[in-house]
Amino acid sequence: MTNTTMLVTMDVAIRISNLNGTRNQAMNVSVLMGGILFGSIGVGFLVYGKKQHAIIPLISGMMLIVCPYVISNIYLLVITGILFTALPFIIKR
Numbered sequence: 001m002t003n004t005t006m007l008v009t010m011d012v013a014i015r016i017s018n019l020n021g022t023r024n025q026a027m028n029v030s031v032l033m034g035g036i037l038f039g040s041i042g043v044g045f046l047v048y049g050k051k052q053h054a055i056i057p058l059i060s061g062m063m064l065i066v067c068p069y070v071i072s073n074i075y076l077l078v079i080t081g082i083l084f085t086a087l088p089f090i091i092k093r
């Protein structure tokens with residue numbers, strides 16, 4: 001490998017790492033905060049559903065706890081979080 005090829009390869013690697021650096025960190029913080037928020041709501045629904053023997057809040061709570069582990073897109077996480085948070089209020093038994 002010549003010096004110019006090595007410099008070009010290093011330059012491309014640095015540019016790719018710069019592209020992925022700040023944006024992914026911001027998105028990861030957003031996903032983390034969304035996961036904490038919806039996970040907390042999920043724990044509340046899970047405890048309520050278990051004590052009241054209500055299946056809809058129980059399932060909704062489990063889904064709110066599991067979703068942040070599966071979904072890494074912040075927009076999809078917010079949409080599913082709002083959906084599963086509103087589900088016990090929409091479906092009343």
